[in-house]
Amino acid sequence: MAIIGIDLGTTNSLAACWRDGRLELIPGEDGEVLFPSAVGYVEGEGFLVGAAAKERLLTHPDDTVASFKCFMGTAKEYSLGGRAYTPMELSAMVLERLRRNAERVLQEEIEEAIVTVPAYFNDRQRSDTKKAAQVAGLKVERLINEPSAAALAYRMAAGQEDRTLIVFDFGGGTLDLSYVECFENVIEIVAVAGDNHLGGDDIDRAIQSYFCRENGLVEERLPLEELARIRHLAEQCKCALASGGRADMELTVGGKACRAPLTEDILFELCMPLFGKMKQLFLHLLEDADSRVSRIDDLVMVGGSSRLGVVKRFLSELLGKEPVVLDETDRVVALGAGIYAGIRRRGEEIRDMLLTDVCPFTLGIGIRNRSGQDKNVLSPMIERNSTLPASCRNRFVTTGDYQREILVKIYQGEEYYVDDNVYLGEVAIEVALKPAGQAWVDVQFTYDINGILHVSVENEMGERRQILLANQALSAEELERYTKEMEKIMLPPIEQPENREMLARFLAYFEESTGERRERIGAMIGSITQGLCSGRKKAVRNAWETARAWLSILEESRETKEERLFDGRVSYDWYEEEGWDDEDESRDGGKEDWDSKDENRNDSEEGCDSGREPERRERESGQREEDCENRE
Known part of the structure; x- marks a missing residue:
C-alpha cells in the first residue's frame, strides 16, 4: 500500500508520491496534475468534481462552488441540488477524487495521506480537514503546514548548505509566511504568520471592482451570471499580465460594450491595500522570530498567485532581495508533501531528514x-x-x-x-x-x-x-x-541528562572561582541556559557546541593553574596509591546541587x-x- 502527499488548495489541489527513489506528481484522468478544487451539481446526473465543475462556474454559478477552503472550520454552507453542504463535505469530494486518481495510477491501495494546510489554520480548521480526509476514505495521521512542505522541497533542491529563509506562500485564498532555518539534515520552522482570507481571489475582486467603476457598473445590482463573467475576465487578464505588460479588458455586460485597460502599474495601485496587509505580516513574522531582513538568505515563492509580477515587485522593494522561484510555484507544496510521504515510508534517500514545526496559535x-x-x-x-x-x-x-x-x-x-x-x-x-x-x-x-x-x-x-x-x-x-x-x-533540553551534567560542570567551576572569572562563568551559564530553554533545535545545538568550547577552555585553564601551583607536578598516580576512586566526587556533589535547584522550577x-x-x-x-x- 502507498503513502501519498496531498496539497488541498483553494484553487487547485495536487497529489504526489515518492516512488522508486524519485518524486512524482500524480495526474488525473485528463493527464493534468492540477485538479481544480471545484464542485458542481447537475440535475439528474449528480456531482461534478474538478475541471468539469470549474467549467460550469461561468454558466451555472448557482449550482457550482469553489474557494470553499477559505471557510473550512466555519458554519458556512453551500446549496447544491437542494441540499446544504459544508466546506468540509465539499473538500471530502475533492480528496476522494484525488485518492481514486492515485490508486488508478499507482495500481495499489492508498495506505495513508499527508495533507497540507495553511500554517495559520486553527484547531477547528485542521479538525475539519482531517474529517474531510476520513470521509474520503483516507487515513491521515499528520497534517503538514504548506510553507513547511515548501521548505522541504526547497531543501531537497538547494542541497545541504545552512540557509535561513522566508517561505512566501500566496495561494488563491490564503497567505502564509514561515521563517525557516535549514542546517545539517534539519528543517526548523522558527515562526509563522498569515491570513486565511488574503489571496489571489482578493486581487481578482480588486480588478473586478476596478472594471465596474471604469464602466459605471454597480456590482451589487448585477446578476450573478454577469458577475461571474466579469470575475473570469479579471482572472484571465491578471494571468495575462504575468507574461506581458498590458491586458485590455473587454466584455459586453447587459448589452453594453465595456472596456478598461489593465497594466502593471494600475494593478500595483489596485493591490496597495493588500500589500499593506502583507507588510504587517512580515513585521509580525520577523518580530516573533527575533530576526531582521538582513539575516535572510532566500525568499522562496510558493503558490500560483506568487507568480504575479506586481507581487514580486512589491517583495523586492520591501525586502531588498530577489525572490527564489522553485519549479512552478503552484506545485511546490505538493512536491514537499510527496517528499514527506517518502520520509514516512522511510525512503532510503530521504529518511534521515527531520522537519520540525511550531504551534501556530497560543x-x-x-x-x-x-x-x-x-x-x-x-x-x-x-x-x-x-x-x-x-x-x-x-x-x-x-x-x-x-x-x-x-x-x-x-x-x-x-x-x-x-x-x-x-x-x-x-x-x-x-x-x-x-x-x-x-x-x-x-x-x-x-x-x-x-x-x-x-x-x-x-x-x-x-x-x-x-x-x-x-x-x-x-x-x-x-x-x-x-x-x-x-x-x-x-523533558525539555535543559532537563536532559547530558545537558544537566554539562551545566553541573559549569556550576562546579563557578563555585571554585572568584572575582572577574566567576562573573564570566556566570555569564556563560546564563547564555547556555537561555539557548537550552529556547526549544529551538538550532539554538540548542549552538548552545551545546558553545558550551563544549567553553568547557575545553576552562579545563585547559585549570590544568595550567594546577601545573603552576604544584610546580610542574601533573601526575595523579598518588590518587590510586591512597585508594581514591577515579571519579571526582566533588563533581557529583555539584550535580546533586543542580538537581535540588531544578526540583523547584515550576x-x-x-x-x-x-x-x-x-x-x-x-x-x-x-x-x-x-x-x-x-x-x-
Whole structure:
C-alpha cells in the first residue's frame, strides 16, 4: 500500500508520491496534475468534481462552488441540488477524487495521506480537514503546514548548505509566511504568520471592482451570471499580465460594450491595500522570530498567485532581495508533501531528514478579569511559535473563599478576552475548602506535532483530571494509546541528562572561582541556559557546541593553574596509591546541587477561570516569568 502527499488548495489541489527513489506528481484522468478544487451539481446526473465543475462556474454559478477552503472550520454552507453542504463535505469530494486518481495510477491501495494546510489554520480548521480526509476514505495521521512542505522541497533542491529563509506562500485564498532555518539534515520552522482570507481571489475582486467603476457598473445590482463573467475576465487578464505588460479588458455586460485597460502599474495601485496587509505580516513574522531582513538568505515563492509580477515587485522593494522561484510555484507544496510521504515510508534517500514545526496559535486557559469586568481573560500556557512538541506546567489558585471546584477552560488564539478566541474544551476538578488563594491546582499542557493537546489538572490532594483534544476522530484504542504517550512528561533540553551534567560542570567551576572569572562563568551559564530553554533545535545545538568550547577552555585553564601551583607536578598516580576512586566526587556533589535547584522550577501560581484570581510565584530555569496582576 502507498503513502501519498496531498496539497488541498483553494484553487487547485495536487497529489504526489515518492516512488522508486524519485518524486512524482500524480495526474488525473485528463493527464493534468492540477485538479481544480471545484464542485458542481447537475440535475439528474449528480456531482461534478474538478475541471468539469470549474467549467460550469461561468454558466451555472448557482449550482457550482469553489474557494470553499477559505471557510473550512466555519458554519458556512453551500446549496447544491437542494441540499446544504459544508466546506468540509465539499473538500471530502475533492480528496476522494484525488485518492481514486492515485490508486488508478499507482495500481495499489492508498495506505495513508499527508495533507497540507495553511500554517495559520486553527484547531477547528485542521479538525475539519482531517474529517474531510476520513470521509474520503483516507487515513491521515499528520497534517503538514504548506510553507513547511515548501521548505522541504526547497531543501531537497538547494542541497545541504545552512540557509535561513522566508517561505512566501500566496495561494488563491490564503497567505502564509514561515521563517525557516535549514542546517545539517534539519528543517526548523522558527515562526509563522498569515491570513486565511488574503489571496489571489482578493486581487481578482480588486480588478473586478476596478472594471465596474471604469464602466459605471454597480456590482451589487448585477446578476450573478454577469458577475461571474466579469470575475473570469479579471482572472484571465491578471494571468495575462504575468507574461506581458498590458491586458485590455473587454466584455459586453447587459448589452453594453465595456472596456478598461489593465497594466502593471494600475494593478500595483489596485493591490496597495493588500500589500499593506502583507507588510504587517512580515513585521509580525520577523518580530516573533527575533530576526531582521538582513539575516535572510532566500525568499522562496510558493503558490500560483506568487507568480504575479506586481507581487514580486512589491517583495523586492520591501525586502531588498530577489525572490527564489522553485519549479512552478503552484506545485511546490505538493512536491514537499510527496517528499514527506517518502520520509514516512522511510525512503532510503530521504529518511534521515527531520522537519520540525511550531504551534501556530497560543494555547491557554481563561482566568478571572481582576479589573472588575465580567469577561474572563486569556492566560497563555504554550505561546504561539513554540517548537513542537511543547509542554508547560503552571499553578493556579482559587479566588473565592471555600469554593468547591476549579473549572479550567481551554482556548486557542491571541485575543485578550477568552470569548474572542477558539474554545477547545474544559476540565473540572474539586479543590480543598480553603480561603481564597490557598487552594490550588497544577495545570499541564502538552502539545505534539500531530496537533494533539493533552491537558492534565491535578489538585493538592493528588487527584487528577485530564482531557485529550485531537483535531481528528480517534477510536477508543487510539485515544488510550495517545493518552499514555502524552502522559510521559517530556523533558525539555535543559532537563536532559547530558545537558544537566554539562551545566553541573559549569556550576562546579563557578563555585571554585572568584572575582572577574566567576562573573564570566556566570555569564556563560546564563547564555547556555537561555539557548537550552529556547526549544529551538538550532539554538540548542549552538548552545551545546558553545558550551563544549567553553568547557575545553576552562579545563585547559585549570590544568595550567594546577601545573603552576604544584610546580610542574601533573601526575595523579598518588590518587590510586591512597585508594581514591577515579571519579571526582566533588563533581557529583555539584550535580546533586543542580538537581535540588531544578526540583523547584515550576513553583508558580496563577488564578483560574470563573471567579478565580491569579497569583504567581517566580520560577527558575527558563520558565516564563510573569506578574499576572500587571498583565491583567
